[in-house]
Amino acid sequence: MDIDGRVQTHSTSVPPGSRPAQGFEEWQRQLRRICGSFAIRPASAAPAFSGYAGRLDFGGLEVARIRSNVAALARGRRQARNEQDYCYLILQLAGHQHIVAENQATIELRPGEMAVLDSAQPFEMILHGGVDNLSVHLPRRLLATRLKRPSMTLKLETARASSLMLGAMLARLGQLDPSYRASSEEGRGFRAALLELLPSTLASPDPCLPTSSGHDLYLQACSLIETRLHEPALDAMWLAQILGISRRQLYRLFAERGEPGVTRFIQDRRLDRAAGLLREGRLGAGSISALAQQVGLDDAAHFSRVFRRRFAMSPSHYRNQ
Incomplete structure (x- = not known):
């Protein structure tokens, strides 16, 4: 963890064992297969598209590695209504982005910072240049029983011991070769550890609760x-x-x-x-x-x-x- 509490990610430009950067159509197809449907807005003034979307099955726990230099990815109402089985636990490995969700404070993510995004809620991810994310897909039903929050799109605290442990676990997942085969027991244990740590990484009171003022x-x-x-x-x-x-x-x-x-x-x-x-x-x-x-x-x-x-x-x- 660095001086302001963020996890040191030591991200590499290409995930270990992965193929070189994909073309836009292949990246879009893989993103939809791994993370669901998103409306994608290409960058208006940027170099040629650069991106990678890959998946690791960690003993039944789905882990995604998403890199891109598009301008934004948006999850609309229809996608949120039809695809709401999971929440995305995100560790920002590189780059800078803002996440805008309905009726909530905007979330800003820089390298080493973490957030949970609710697949049942529309949101937009605004990318400022190239961004590299690790995303763990957690069952929404299980996460809801742990967090007990009216909204499950929120930024995690960084200056806590539990956040350091959680970030280190996620960073370690990002260093695994995609060919690694974890047992189902290992996958269940890892998921249980994530779910156990998550509640203690949240600010209190929750700054992302909808405001009525x-x-x-x-x-x-x-x-x-x-x-x-x-x-x-x-x-x-x-x-x-x-x-x-x-x-x-x-x-x-x-x-x-x-x-x-x-x-x-x-x-x-x-x-x-x-x-x-x-x-x-x-x-x-x-x-x-x-x-x-x-x-x-x-x-x-x-x-x-x-x-x-x-x-x-x-x-x-x-x-x-």
Whole structure:
């Protein structure tokens, strides 16, 4: 464990004994076979796809190794409704990601950190560059009796002795050759040890419990907007779905705080972000079209119009002032 409590994973670029990185279609097929159905959003500005999806049967306990440089993996309502037998116990081996689940605090994972994801709940995994995860699939029914939580999508504490033990066990699984054959007795014992350790790795009170406070929901909405400004798909419908509320409730949250509306708020934040990039000179001599795309607006002409309306000058003049 390192100085801030995270497990030292010592991840390698390719799992021991595995094949080289797979092509996108093969990776997608293996991911569906091992972990179920996900909607996949490729990275918009990245090198060629790189990924690996492999499975280890550890005495009846399913262990997955998933590497990828896609932008996001999303588990929608239909997948959550049809495939809910397992929860994913994840150890982040490399990379950085955010996990957004309905009506819950966003989970951030860095190397050595762990989380449980509930297969019966919609969620989205937002990957910031290449990510390497180890995932152990635990029966949802057994986990529910152990955790006794209204939600089983949550981040595990790292600065605890039980977390160190759990992380070390998972890291050791990631070092096994895929050809390793564990006995069913070994698999049952390992699963029992994981289930026994998990409850003591949870924070109390649980920071991921759904919040009923309108103020908390408003802050969550603002946080989601800030982290997704570069995404054209960011809109009121997406926000309401992630927060687990209706669009009418979402509009009311913003109206009660004097905001002109959710759509206008998002647009203003996009424009403010663009203005900040221009002030900092981070666009350089780049095109206004490229700037618009950085803040989630694909139509450069529309971007220039709304920018001029907000700042009384064009983006080019704003950059040169």
